[in-house]
Amino acid sequence: MTNSSLHIGRLLRSTTSDCVIGCRASELNLPAFGGMVRIPLAEGTQIFGLIHNIQIEDDGLIRQLITSDNVPPDVLLDNRNNRNVPVEIGVIFIGYQQDGVISHLLPPRPPLSLDEIFTCTPQEVVAFTGNGRFGYLRHILRRDDLPQAELLAAHIQQAGQIHLTHGRPDWVEAVTRELVTLLRDDYDRLMSVLSAIGDINLS
Amino acid sequence: MTNNPENTSEKSLGYVVGGSLKDSLSVRLTVPPQEVKEGSFVVIESGDWRFYGTVTDLQLGSTNPRFADEQSENRLPPEVACLLHGQTLFTNLQVLPALMQEVGPDPASPEYEQWRSQHPDDSGLQPQPVKTVPAHHALVRSARAEDVANIFGEPSQRNFVIGYTREQNLPIPLDLEKFVQRSSGIFGATGTGKSFLTRLLLAGLIEYNKAATLVFDMHNEYAYDDIASDTKEVIPGLKSKFNPRVRVVGLGAGASIRGQSPDFNLTLAESDILPEDIEMLTRELNLRETTPATLEALWHDFGRTWFSEFKKMRNGAMEEDPITGKKVPATDSVAFWANQAGVNVMAAEGLHQKLGRLFNKPYIVPNPPQDSLAEIINLLASGKHVILSFGDHETDLDYLLVTNLITRRIRDEWEKRTNAYRSHPQKNPEPRPLVVVIEEAHKLLNREMAAQTAFATIAREMRKYYVTLLIVDQRPSQIYDEVMSQLGTRVSAWLGDEADIAAVLSGLAGRDALRGMLARLQPKEEALLLGWGVSLPIVVRSRRYDQRFFEELRGASPPGRSADDAIRELFG
Structure with a gap:
């Protein structure tokens, strides 16, 4: 995670709860699974989201190249940098900020096509995840179609590392406690989440 | 508040x-x-x-x-x-x-x-x-300490500290004023500190001195100093500590209690014994169903001298009829009297034979030198506390007969005094509340005996007449349930038997919840306080009955647990 907010792509499509971002392959080293992004809207509002999926679609040229015996390095590089089909990044909305106030509710309206998407700075991650009582977790836990345990573990790993360096070493414990509270009636899901969290390694 | x-x-x-x-x-x-x-x-x-x-x-x-x-x-x-x-x-x-x-x-x-x-x-x-x-x-x-004080009261002479809470060592007092208003019980299996609890409470009652106490001391434990069977420490006697207030009475002329002479001796007049005193001993003397009829005839013929007259009769004595020359019952024989009174001869002779155990009791005499029973009553009425030590007469027969006889007299006397007071409160003083302490209470208050002894009546209704019981027993399940349910304050050390636990809790709200607490008390120095005289059931570490206790009782130092107590608790 860099200290500045970096542009990673533009919006392809969206709903009130999630969106898909188009991104060039050359920018693919920026976003990470479980990373937090922000989408600035007009009038001082910005949406926060969590990357839950990164998808690389094929096209006709790739299908042809795959079948050839040998792909020259310059062709490989050209195909990756100048491909016609963008890398698609799935983002789940986890809250928004309006007039400087952070909310863990869903944004009032979705972003529009081609809106720009940026990575969150450590300060933004600390401000958002340290605000309130982890209300944003319910957006993740509601989505049965997501790899919840892995997504939560990736998010906690990244955000926990930031909190550790920003003077709140107990954040991981607090978010884990909240997850236990939310999931204690669902033994299988809770154990799966805790098992993934158990694999987190903070340095 | x-x-x-x-x-x-x-x-x-x-x-x-x-x-x-x-x-x-x-x-x-x-x-x-x-x-x-x-x-x-x-x-x-x-x-x-x-x-x-x-x-x-x-x-x-x-x-x-x-x-x-x-x-x-x-x-x-x-x-x-x-x-x-x-x-x-x-x-x-x-x-x-x-x-x-x-x-x-x-x-x-x-x-x-x-x-x-x-x-x-x-x-x-x-x-x-x-x-x-x-x-x-x-x-x-x-x-907290203020909660304990709010519920149980601040420690004082009236609010006698009987023990301390297990966690914070906060003193738990017992309201002695309430304690003596209804009959009470101290229970616990053998070796759990029942006698120490009794000593503690008696010391508190004597120090508070608002009620007289009469202790039937079957095993001569309470009057004089004793040695603890486990720690070998000296256990102060109540007479030693409260000499002017406590009088020790020994049963029988010349009785000696632990090598010491009592204040006076108790001898019973033969005329004190009534037929119902004998009926009460039915099980102890193995009497037959015909006994009541025989006793009724004796009472009818001789009145209050029946015991002396029956004792004088010779059992099986025969003489020759001067006219017929046949062997006939002698005129001073039991059979002769039975024939005259229309009583079955065999039944009368059987009863005479069985009463032989009583006829030989040295403390039952035809004409005692003084009315020691009246003396006991006067002492109690005048504010003294009496410990009746049974000395060498430690059999159940002695205990049953003497306790019942004395208690019957006391009951009559206190009833008379109470009625006189109620009729003319200006002329007659209010009777002094009396607590009768009975050990091995199940012997007197079991289902068979309860109806015949004075104790059941006291437990049921003598509260109105200023007399209550303090029952000390290790088998509460053997005590008649009607008596148990009347008990106000109950202090119980550890009990193992389910029936005993159920008996101690009889008539109390939440007894199912309290059952486990009794069963899991420490075998020593812990007691559960419950019942009418205790605001809420509570487990206490009982206070130690030693020299320090008496110093605290006399106000030398406030109640508290010493370092020695703490060490003893930690390391046994």
Whole structure:
């Protein structure tokens, strides 16, 4: 995670709860699974989201190249940098900020096509995840179609590392406690989440 | 009551999660279970009300059985497992609520003024028996010293400290004024400190000196100094410590108690013995069904001298009829009297033979030098305390006969005095309350005997006549349940037998919850206080009956547990 907010792509499509971002392959080293992004809207509002999926679609040229015996390095590089089909990044909305106030509710309206998407700075991650009582977790836990345990573990790993360096070493414990509270009636899901969290390694 | 309990900095034990008035309240523990013990006195803060109760059980629980079944600490890192267990595995307390008290809002809050105007004084704000339940999530905390003082009273001569709470060593007093108003009981299996508890209470009663006590000391334990069987320490005798107030009476002429001469001796006149005294001994003397008819005939023929006359008769004596020359019963024989009185000869001779055990008792004499029974009554009425030591006469027969005979006389006397007082309160003094202490009470108050002895009557209705019993027994289940249910205050050390436990708890609310507490008391130096004279059931570490106790009793130092006591508790 860099200290500045970096542009990673533009919006392809969206709903009130999630969106898909188009991104060039050359920018693919920026976003990470479980990373937090922000989408600035007009009038001082910005949406926060969590990357839950990164998808690389094929096209006709790739299908042809795959079948050839040998792909020259310059062709490989050209195909990756100048491909016609963008890398698609799935983002789940986890809250928004309006007039400087952070909310863990869903944004009032979705972003529009081609809106720009940026990575969150450590300060933004600390401000958002340290605000309130982890209300944003319910957006993740509601989505049965997501790899919840892995997504939560990736998010906690990244955000926990930031909190550790920003003077709140107990954040991981607090978010884990909240997850236990939310999931204690669902033994299988809770154990799966805790098992993934158990694999987190903070340095 | 103006002091509001809200003190958020104080650590609570947990919060109410359920329960009912009928059973008990469930409290989710938020501290390690080792910090709370069964029998603890706890306080529940619920809005403007405070509830007082006793912990009766601790239960392990889980939000889902699988969290308890599977050892997740083997699958997860320790810190994650700890977080999981903290929320999914828990301990619930069962709290038996006993009292509730309106304490009002926080004095600093705006609502306080309005509440205070509705309650201008503290009348009506005293603790009362619980009639509702606290709200969900009401915080539960351990009782503080002021709570104990609020419920049990400040230690004083009247509020006699009998022991200390297990956790905080707070003194728990017993209101002696209430204690003597109804019959009471001290129970416990053998070797659990029953006699020490009795000594403690007797010392408290004698020091308080508002009621006379008559102790039937079957095993000569209470009057003079003794040596403890386990610690070999000297146990101070009540006579030694309260010499002017306590009189020791030895049974039989020339009796000696532990090598010391009693203040005077008790001898019974033969005319004191009534037929019902004999009927009461039916089981002890193995009397037959014909006995009442024979006794009735003896009473009819001789009146109060029946015992002497019957004793003089010769059993089986025959003489020759001068006219017929046949062998016939002698004129001073039992058979002769039986024929004259129309009583079955065999029955009369059988009774005479069995009463031989009584005829030979040295303490039953035709004409005693003084009316020692009247002397005992006068002593008790004049404010003295009497310990009747049985000396060498320690058989059940001696105990049953003498205790019943004396108690019958006392009952008659106190009834007479009470009636005189009630008729003419200006002319006659109010009778002095009397506590009759009986050991091995089941021998006198079992189902068969209870109807025949004076004790059952005292337990049932003599409260009105200023006489109550203090029953000391190790087998309460053998005592007639009608008597047990009348007992006000009950002090019980450890009991193992289910029937004994049930008997001690008979007639009390929440007995199912209290059952386990009795069974799990420490075998020594712990007692459960419960019943009418105790505001709420509580387990105490009993006070030690030693030299320090008497120093505290005399006001030399406040009640407290010494370093020696603490060391003894730690290392036995």
